[in-house]
Amino acid sequence: MPPKVKICGISTLESTKTALNDSADFLGFVHFAKSPRHLPLEAMSGLMQVIRRVNVSTPLVSVVVNPDDDLLAALKNDVRPDLIQLHGKESPERVAEIQRLTGIPLIKAISVSEKADLAGAHAYEPHVDYMMFDAKAPKDAALPGGLGLSFDWSLMRHHVAAKPWFLAGGLSSANLSAAVQESGASMLDVSSGVESAPGIKDAGLISDFLKAAKSL
Numbered sequence: 001m002p003p004k005v006k007i008c009g010i011s012t013l014e015s016t017k018t019a020l021n022d023s024a025d026f027l028g029f030v031h032f033a034k035s036p037r038h039l040p041l042e043a044m045s046g047l048m049q050v051i052r053r054v055n056v057s058t059p060l061v062s063v064v065v066n067p068d069d070d071l072l073a074a075l076k077n078d079v080r081p082d083l084i085q086l087h088g089k090e091s092p093e094r095v096a097e098i099q100r101l102t103g104i105p106l107i108k109a110i111s112v113s114e115k116a117d118l119a120g121a122h123a124y125e126p127h128v129d130y131m132m133f134d135a136k137a138p139k140d141a142a143l144p145g146g147l148g149l150s151f152d153w154s155l156m157r158h159h160v161a162a163k164p165w166f167l168a169g170g171l172s173s174a175n176l177s178a179a180v181q182e183s184g185a186s187m188l189d190v191s192s193g194v195e196s197a198p199g200i201k202d203a204g205l206i207s208d209f210l211k212a213a214k215s216l
């Protein structure tokens with residue numbers, strides 16, 4: 001079975017069309033002011049409404065970082081994504097609270113640089129539908145993800161998980177086969193690996209990535 005793919009950091013209808021034509025399994029939209037992929041909530045909501053007119057089956061994911069209750073209320077009441085991806089330093093208790101507050105299925109991203117980072121993942125599992133494992137950002141980085149950095153994929157090999165998980169960080173059409181082989185991932189998440197410049201999605205690279213993943 002080929003891995004499922006989430007194309008993340010989408011901000012235009014053009015890249016949405018390419019991703020859907022080539023059978024992306026999830027589409028991600030980032031709301032984080034420091035990101036070159038940042039979408040204000042109104043724009044995210046508008047784009048999602050347009051997408052839903054032509055496609056109701058592909059889950060649409062709002063990616064946020066340490067969201068406060070006001071942002072969660074806006075996501076729940078106005079944007080209404082299928083999933084919320086938490087890509088900050090949210091504690092397991094906060095994730096449980098976010099689940100209660102929104103009722104929206106969650107993806108929790110964990111930053112990984114060494115095996116010990118994986119142990120903390122289990123505490124989140126009761127509160128989420130999916131986990132995500134992404135490379136740990138450098139201390140001085142402006143973003144917690146979307147940096148095109150990978151981690152040692154073999155760390156995932158013996159990870160026993162109660163929830164399905166995405167592998168993220170520095171993936172591209174050139175390395176995804178090795179990443180799947182080394183990590184055992186059945187779900188992939190990509191952003192900068194399908195861009196020509198930070199925040200600029202490239203139709204050819206999106207297509208290449210999806211075709212390479214679907215051919216595994």
Ligand SMILES: O=C(O)c1ccccc1N[C@@H]1O[C@H](COP(=O)(O)O)[C@@H](O)[C@H]1O
Binds near residue numbers: 028036144168191
């Ligand atoms: O992409 C961003 O700008 C971003 C901002 C804030 C939180 C998360 C973000 N991106 C997530 O990181 C992964 C991996 O990115 P990459 O493929 O290494 O560029 C991306 O898919 C998003 O889920």
